[in-house]
Amino acid sequence: MKTCTSMSPGRPGMSEVPWHRRPSAFLAVLADSWRETRDSKVLYVLLGGIGLLLGVVLTANFEPLPGSxxxxxxxxxxxxxxxxxxxxxxxxxxxxxxxxxxxxxxxxxxxxxxxxxxxxxxxxxxxxxxxxxxxxxxxxxxxxxxxxxxxxxxxxxxxxxxxxxxxxxxxxxxxxxxxxxxxxxxxxxxxxWPHRMTLFWGAVQLTPDSGAPLGLQIFILYKLLTTGFGAWIMLLVGVVVTSFFVPNMIRKGTLELLLVRPIPRWRLLFYKYLGGLLFALVLLLALVGGAWLATGLRAGLWSPTVLLAVPIVMLFFALLYACSTMVAVITRAPVPAMLVTCLYWVALFIVGVLHGVVETSRVEESGESRPKAGVSLSELKSNRSGPQRRAPSRPVDRKPLHERTFGKVVEAIHAVLPRDRDLDNLMDLQLVRDLALAGPLRDFATRSMSSASVGLGITLAHLGGFLLVACLIFSRRDP
Structure with missing residues (x-):
């Protein structure tokens, strides 16, 4: 027995409308992701934690010390x-x-x-x-x-x-x-100028009695809040929360209901991926924007370059979430996605640390000295005789680390992996221009931008590769 469905003249059925002309599909998937995030209550807990952290910053006081x-x-x-x-x-x-x-x-x-x-x-x-x-x-x-x-x-x-x-x-x-x-x-x-920093309206002093340059204090505060401790907590919680998004979507019943919409399956997965990015974006805007406002109100220094932390941290989270999405599509379970993503993150961190050790070995061997991330006037005044270089402590007959097999292996692995430290340095080098007085640091930033550009390209390549594999598997797998 056939069932006929009547259509009113001039009003085509939903199946006759091309998917690219119906943005409601994207909004529907985005709304599902947002509803899933909101129902988990984690978003509200994190926003409350960010508000508490910024409230502590608002109790800070920066007192200039006399002495011109x-x-x-x-x-x-x-x-x-x-x-x-x-x-x-x-x-x-x-x-x-x-x-x-x-x-x-x-x-x-x-x-x-x-x-x-x-x-x-x-x-x-x-x-x-x-x-x-x-x-x-x-x-x-x-x-x-x-x-x-x-x-x-x-x-x-x-x-x-x-x-x-x-x-x-x-x-x-x-x-x-x-x-x-x-x-x-x-x-x-x-x-x-040296300032004395205190918290809780002067109850807790964080700097010595001689103070520290205000720019250096703001630099450290920005680092802790935006790309340091605050960002690490946000990334870790974001990885845990978003690891449930894709498995919940592809479980039996939910996927069949979503596939009723006449859109390609890979686009459905990509929409779900964008929904997870929206979760991180809300937290990042609250954290970075709040840190910029709080430090600006208390210290009177407004460095707009700190807002670069939003796209930088978002890019790294997008990389981790792409890895999580690929593993979730393969395993259909949130726990493996969560664990593999965290292991991938730890691997990137360890390789970055080892590469830093190898680079230090190369710099010491060549007799060069790397410019600091900021040079204060107090350092300049106390460094009239030039920097003191330490004599190499390794034996003369022993090869430096960067010439050994271990160092070469570390450099080879680092060359093909995303470089989260290079991305982090993008904001650091920009902040130095606003908060330090060392002229050659601008030249150092220009020289460092090349390696950061390579790291950015490798990161985008890994991100795209994870998403491509996930979309291919999801498109060809039966519900």
Whole structure:
């Protein structure tokens, strides 16, 4: 017995409408994923944990410590040196001598104006002294000194508000010039100024009494919240929660109901994958956006580059979730998907750590020194004789690690695996530009972008490979 279904004229049946013209299929699968996440209550627990963590950050206080003299002296000495591109991490006497501009500058006196505290918000009156080198350095104008004073590497510590030359007969005969200047803080002074950080409205002190550069503190805080401890917890919980999405979809009954929709099976799986990414995106936006707002409100530093943590961490989660999706399609069970994904994550971490050890061996063998992730003014002042390189501790007749079989195997494996550390360094190198004063770090960031680009390509290749295998198996397997 045949059953006929009548259709009203001008209104085609659902089967006659192409799938690509019906976005309701995608929205339906997305709504199923969101409903499954919401019903698990994990999302609300994580959002509550993020809110609690950011609430603790909002109790932080960053108190600047008085003491402008070291920074004024540094700004004065820097007037006689060409600081553009100077490697602050590897100061060399010969290089400094080659950068001299024919004169030596020193700070003769300084005083805080308007009876204000000696803090970055103050203004100062200083007397700058220049001793010209005979037959090398000529006289300089006030405009030249004004444009150069306060500039260290690619940072600007002080800005000259007014300047006037103090002339006397003896100074003209001996080649000495002196200027009386009124100066105020430049855009980078507060970042380098030492601050004392406390939590819970001053109850718990986190820095020593001498303080630490504000930029360094914010950098560490960003790392802990966005790509460090906070991101690791979010990724781990995300892997556990989303490992149930695909097995629940392909179990008997549910899959048959979903296949009623006239869309390709691989697209149905891909929609489910996007639904899992939506879960991570909500948490990441709350964590990174909240960290940016909380630190900005408490410290007064707004670095938009920290928002790069959202696509960076999302990409790594997308890689882990693609691995989980592939294993879930093969096994139809959440536990194997969860365990294999965690083992894959641990393997990437171990290979990354071992590769870092091999790279350290190569750098030590070549005698090079890697630039630091940030150089503060206190490090610069205490490093006048250059960095102290330690003598190699390995025996002379023993090969360095990167030349041994173990090191070569580690490098070969690292070359074909996704590089989560390279992705993490993308944000670090961007943050250094906002929160540090080391000019060559910009060049280091440019050089490092090539390896990060390769790591990004390998990560996308692994992600696409996992999804391709999952979609092929899901398309050809019977419900």
């Amino acid at each position: 003299k070291p920074y004024l002296q540094l700004a004065a000495r820097a007037c006689g040196i060409e600081t553009a591109g100077l490697d602050l991490a590897n100061l060399d006497v010969a290089e400094l001598a080659g950068r001299l501009k024919g004169a030596l500058y020193s700070l003769e006196s300084s005083a805080v104006l308007d009876d204000a505290d000696d803090l970055p918000s103050a203004r100062w009156e200083v007397v700058l002294r220049r001793q010209g080198v005979p037959l090398v350095g000529g006289r300089e104008s006030a405009e030249e000194v004004s444009s150069r004073f306060g500039k260290v590497a690619e940072g600007r510590l002080f800005v000259v508000d007014s300047i006037g030359e103090i002339r006397d007969r003896l100074g003209d005969l001996t080649g000495v010039q002196r200027w009386k200047m009124t100066i105020s803080a430049g855009p980078d002074l507060r970042v380098a």
